[in-house]
Every structure is written in structure tokens, then in C-alpha cells.
Amino acid sequence: xxxxxxxxxxxxxxxxxxxxxxxxxxxxxxxxxxxxxxxxxxxxxxxxxxxxxxxxxxxxxxxxxxxxxxxxxxxxxxxxxxxxxxxxxxxxxxxxxxxxxxxxxxxxxxxxxxxxxxxxxxxxxxxxxxxxxxxxxxxxxxxxxxxxxxxxxxxxxxxxxxxxxxxxxxxxxxxxxxxxxxxxxxxxxxxxxxxxxxxxxxxxxxxxxxxxxxxxxxxxxxxxxxxxxxxxxxxxxxxxxxxxxxxxxxxxxxxxxxxxxxxxxxxxxx
Numbered sequence: 001x002x003x004x005x006x007x008x009x010x011x012x013x014x015x016x017x018x019x020x021x022x023x024x025x026x027x028x029x030x031x032x033x034x035x036x037x038x039x040x041x042x043x044x045x046x047x048x049x050x051x052x053x054x055x056x057x058x059x060x061x062x063x064x065x066x067x068x069x070x071x072x073x074x075x076x077x078x079x080x081x082x083x084x085x086x087x088x089x090x091x092x093x094x095x096x097x098x099x100x101x102x103x104x105x106x107x108x109x110x111x112x113x114x115x116x117x118x119x120x121x122x123x124x125x126x127x128x129x130x131x132x133x134x135x136x137x138x139x140x141x142x143x144x145x146x147x148x149x150x151x152x153x154x155x156x157x158x159x160x161x162x163x164x165x166x167x168x169x170x171x172x173x174x175x176x177x178x179x180x181x182x183x184x185x186x187x188x189x190x191x192x193x194x195x196x197x198x199x200x201x202x203x204x205x206x207x208x209x210x211x212x213x214x215x216x217x218x219x220x221x222x223x224x225x226x227x228x229x230x231x232x233x234x235x236x237x238x239x240x241x242x243x244x245x246x247x248x249x250x251x252x253x254x255x256x257x258x259x260x261x262x263x264x265x266x267x268x269x270x
Contacts, residue, residue: 029087046062047063059105062084074141075152076133078104092104196224197226205234
């Protein structure tokens with residue numbers, strides 16, 4: 001069993017005259033820049049409808065392809081509690097820029113869209129989450145350009161769902177959890193895939209569940225690594241200008257760490 005815990009020290013808000021928010025733009029866009037980033041992207045992105053086995057519902061999904069000559073791993077990008085947004089889709093595009101085939105499903109496809117997205121997302125059962133992500137994963141792996149490796153990453157509610165998906169899908173190659181709560185110790189003990197957790201220091205609601213993972217993933221071959229970014233709050237990838245610049249620093253560090261982890265476990269060369 002391999003367990004790595006790192007508490008990263010914050011850095012100055014201004015580095016060489018560049019704000020922390022600007023530094024973070026090397027990674028995914030913030031909520032403020034997501035729409036423009038999508039419009040300016042040179043990559044091929046398209047919406048597809050994926051059949052859900054045993055259901056008349058189709059999973060409305062944003063797919064972005066990398067520009068590369070060889071096959072690539074797929075990554076499931078799981079949106080926040082707000083549902084499918086430009087920001088979630090821009091994160092998928094950012095992963096395609098790094099060489100992944102990004103699959104970003106609308107997890108509340110087929111649900112009552114007259115209700116607030118937050119309420120509908122919260123009402124999804126663990127079984128529905130796994131079933132919908134399985135459908136998206138199967139679709140991605142069926143693409144001729146896919147190399148057979150798959151990973152998931154999620155943010156806030158999506159982070160918790162990425163963790164739950166690692167519990168429910170033993171063939172997953174890696175999972176990244178961005179400020180999402182951990183499942184129970186009993187559930188995380190079932191996980192086969194290596195898991196990376198990225199958290200903000202000022203997020204006790206989520207961080208108090210980290211011991212479920214550190215104490216539950218102790219079996220042979222299990223790997224849970226996590227980093228806590230000093231001064232950052234919940235949602236630092238989206239709100240990169242928050243927490244007096246600490247969120248922007250966390251977004252840059254977290255993005256680099258996520259890419260390092262995902263490349264290592266999906267056979268994606270730099």
C-alpha cells in the first residue's frame with residue numbers, strides 16, 4: 001500500500017509581476033474565462049448522445065479530441081453541482097489540449113430541467129452515477145482513437161462522484177478527486193484504481209472526510225495520494241481569483257499534479 005500526503009506551502013500572490021490568477025491560466029480556464037476559451041479553442045469538440053442501457057434516456061455529452069498522431073487515453077470530466085456548464089466543458093477542452101480524449105457527460109440528461117440543476121444533481125443516486133459514467137466510459141473506449149486506458153476527474157459534487165466511480169468501476173485506471181468528499185471507509189476499501197485528491201486548506205466540510213480514504217485505502221496495491229493547498233478554498237479551479245490569490249496558486253499546482261498523475265497511470269507521454 002502506498003500513501004503519500006503532502007501539505008504544500010503557499011507562495012507569494014505576485015510572482016515576478018504576474019498575478020496568481022494569471023499564472024493559473026496555464027491550466028484550465030476560470031469561470032470568468034471559460035466561454036472565451038471555448039470559442040478560441042482550435043480543437044475538435046462535439047456533442048454526442050450516448051445510449052443508457054435499459055433506458056430510453058440518452059446521455060448528452062461533450063467530447064473533445066486532442067491534436068496528436070497516436071491513440072490517447074480517455075478522461076471522464078465530471079461537472080460540479082451546477083450541472084453541464086461552459087466551465088466544465090472548458091476543462092474538458094483543457095484536457096484535450098494536454099493529449100487526452102475528454103468525455104464530459106451531462107449527468108442529469110433526461111431529468112426534469114425545469115427544476116434547479118443543483119437539486120437535480122443532488123438527487124442522483126450512486127447507482128445512477130455509476131451507470132451514467134459507465135455509459136460514457138464505454139463510449140469513449142469504443143472510439144478508434146482511444147488507447148484503452150480510462151480515468152476520471154471531478155470537481156465538488158463531481159469530485160465526490162469521481163471517488164464513487166472508482167468504487168463502482170474496478171477497471172478504471174485512475175481517479176482524481178478535486179475537493180470532493182470521500183466515501184465511507186468500507187467503500188474505499190473496494191477501490192482498485194490509484195486515487196489522487198486535491199483540496200483547499202479552507203474547506204473543512206470536505207477535508208474532514210479525507211481520513212475515510214487515508215484509513216480505508218490500506219489494502220495491498222491500493223494507492224491514495226493527496227495534497228492540501230495552503231490558503232485555498234473550495235472550488236479553487238473555478239474561482240481562481242478567490243482567497244486573496246491562493247486559489248489561483250492552488251489551481252496551477254493542482255493542475256500540474258493532476259496531469260503528472262494521470263499521464264503516469266494512462267500511458268500518455270508528455
